[in-house]
Amino acid sequence: MGKVVEEQRQRAPSKRSLQTRSRILDAAERIFAQRGFDAATIRDIATAAGVQAGLVHHHGGGKAALFHQTVARRAEELSRLRLEALEARRAAGPMALRDVVACFLGPYVERARDGGPQWLAYARLVAQVSADPRWRALAAEWFDPTAGRFIDEIAALYPDASRQAVASGFVYSVAAMLAHVTSGWRVGALAGEAAGEIQAEDLVAFCSAGIEAALRPL
Numbered sequence: 001m002g003k004v005v006e007e008q009r010q011r012a013p014s015k016r017s018l019q020t021r022s023r024i025l026d027a028a029e030r031i032f033a034q035r036g037f038d039a040a041t042i043r044d045i046a047t048a049a050g051v052q053a054g055l056v057h058h059h060g061g062g063k064a065a066l067f068h069q070t071v072a073r074r075a076e077e078l079s080r081l082r083l084e085a086l087e088a089r090r091a092a093g094p095m096a097l098r099d100v101v102a103c104f105l106g107p108y109v110e111r112a113r114d115g116g117p118q119w120l121a122y123a124r125l126v127a128q129v130s131a132d133p134r135w136r137a138l139a140a141e142w143f144d145p146t147a148g149r150f151i152d153e154i155a156a157l158y159p160d161a162s163r164q165a166v167a168s169g170f171v172y173s174v175a176a177m178l179a180h181v182t183s184g185w186r187v188g189a190l191a192g193e194a195a196g197e198i199q200a201e202d203l204v205a206f207c208s209a210g211i212e213a214a215l216r217p218l
Contacts, residue, residue: 021059024049026118028060028070033121036128037067068138071129074111074122075142081107082146086153098208100153102200105177105207109200112181120182127178130171147174154211161215169211176207 027049031040042063046053060066085103089095111119129135129143147170155166180203188194 017059020049020051020055024051024056024059024066025070025073028056028066029118029121029125032067032070032128033124037063037132042066071125071135071138072142074119078108078111079142079146081111083149086149095153095157097154097157097212098204100150100157101173101208101211102204104150105173105204106200108177109181109203123178123181127175127182130174130178154215158215165215166211169214173207173211176210177203 024045028040028045031045031048034040035044040063042053042056045066046056049056056066060069082104085107086100089099089103108119108123112123126143129139151163151166151170154170155161155163158166
């Protein structure tokens with residue numbers, strides 16, 4: 001028994017190793033967000049993380065594997081937060097469309113507002129995954145199960161609407177969310193004033209109205 005415990009202890013990553021991996025993933029998040037997958041290099045990421053390129057390969061594998069790990073790291077947390085919000089709202093009583101939309105969009109907007117620049121960089125990664133079919137398997141693994149739960153909830157509210165129409169409205173809402181958290185500077189420029197703090201309420205109202213208009217019979 002003692003030997004097994006000792007072997008497990010030896011295999012467990014050290015605190016220093018975990019910190020290095022976290023620093024590498026943070027750097028990868030920033031570099032992939034700034035330059036896109038194709039233009040980013042392992043050397044760029046190593047420089048941003050302050051480590052040797054060999055350590056990036058050790059912790060992340062090749063560039064595609066590192067991109068996968070970088071996307072997956074926050075996807076798991078987001079999924080948990082969204083599903084917890086949905087279950088808590090369901091327990092409070094019958095839900096309307098706006099409630100469902102808020103449970104999905106709210107957790108990310110809160111993280112983008114309060115979680116620092118890494119979460120804003122993550123929004124750009126999600127936009128890349130959503131726009132590029134080569135990441136279809138990545139999206140299917142980390143985003144589609146949770147998205148499917150929310151699409152089911154919306155479809156239940158609009159039983160006469162087609163699944164494709166519901167999915168389209170949902171995808172448009174995700175695109176609006178990503179624009180909302182990354183394009184505040186653009187809103188400020190067009191408004192002629194400094195961009196305000198990221199708020200979820202206006203985004204939820206906008207997306208809910210759009211989905212409802214698309215799904216209700218004319």
